[in-house]
Amino acid sequence: GDSVTQMEGPVTLSEEAFLTINCTYTATGYPSLFWYVQYPGEGLQLLLKATKADDKGSNKGFEATYRKETTSFHLEKGSVQVSDSAVYFCALSQGAQKLVFGQGTRLTINP
Amino acid sequence: DVKVTQSSRYLVKRTGEKVFLECVQDMDHENMFWYRQDPGLGLRLIYFSYDVKMKEKGDIPEGYSVSREKKERFSLILESASTNQTSMYLCASSFPKLEQYFGPGTRLTVT
Numbered sequence: 001g002d003s004v005t006q007m008e009g010p011v012t013l014s015e016e017a018f019l020t021i022n023c024t025y026t027a028t029g030y031p032s033l034f035w036y037v038q039y040p041g042e043g044l045q046l047l048l049k050a051t052k053a054d055d056k057g058s059n060k061g062f063e064a065t066y067r068k069e070t071t072s073f074h075l076e077k078g079s080v081q082v083s084d085s086a087v088y089f090c091a092l093s094q095g096a097q098k099l100v101f102g103q104g105t106r107l108t109i110n111p
Numbered sequence: 112d113v114k115v116t117q118s119s120r121y122l123v124k125r126t127g128e129k130v131f132l133e134c135v136q137d138m139d140h141e142n143m144f145w146y147r148q149d150p151g152l153g154l155r156l157i158y159f160s161y162d163v164k165m166k167e168k169g170d171i172p173e174g175y176s177v178s179r180e181k182k183e184r185f186s187l188i189l190e191s192a193s194t195n196q197t198s199m200y201l202c203a204s205s206f207p208k209l210e211q212y213f214g215p216g217t218r219l220t221v222t
Contacts, residue, residue, distance in 0.1 A: 005154075027152065034132070034210070034215075042215055043115070043201055043203075043214050043215045043216050044154075044213040044214075045213070046210045046211075046212075049210065063177075070182075087152065089153060097142060097205065097207060097208055098144075098156055098159060098169065099154070099156070099211060101153040101154040101155075102153050102154060103151055103153040104153050108146035
């Protein structure tokens with residue numbers, strides 16, 4: 001079945017560092033890809049999405065590009081802030097709209 | 112603003128009790144979902160519903176049932192709670208093929 005694999009966490013960075021969180025997927029067909037973020041004590045929020053190959057999703061300084069040839073959707077941000085500390089989930093969906101999630105990556109940004 | 116609310120943020124129940132988790136959305140969404148979130152496992156789909164009185168099993172339905180009598184409300188039922196059902200439970204809703212909106216979660220402890 002479909003699956004999503006994220007880089008192991010936790011990830012700890014200093015403020016203004018460059019961030020990459022790797023995400024690869026296995027799926028038949030052409031899924032839509034998502035990054036969700038979960039701030040402490042809250043539910044998940046959609047951060048960005050891409051629905052077809054070579055699409056780039058972007059929001060709040062975060063970007064991810066749908067790479068069909070490498071089945072990847074890596075999350076990047078050029079300069080992280082303390083407020084970006086959260087758990088990040090990569091996910092895919094196709095057809096029936098069910099989301100398949102990766103295991104999540106906890107990110108901590110130190111001032 | 113889309114709002115998905117869950118009846119409790121924290122819940123403590125005893126083994127063998129019947130447990131009801133309630134979820135309400137105010138956006139007239141057709142689809143509603145129940146996930147459980149466990150460290151290192153990400154989110155796993157328990158059940159979802161795409162219409163009133165309709166339901167489909169997700170990836171881990173064993174030990175759970177659901178009820179959707181009204182469009183805005185989706186209930187998760189643990190018929191006889193067990194300690195391995197201690198987890199964070201997240202409800203979500205969406206229009207077909209669009210992003211899912213999540214509630215804040217219910218942290219259930221079964222002792």
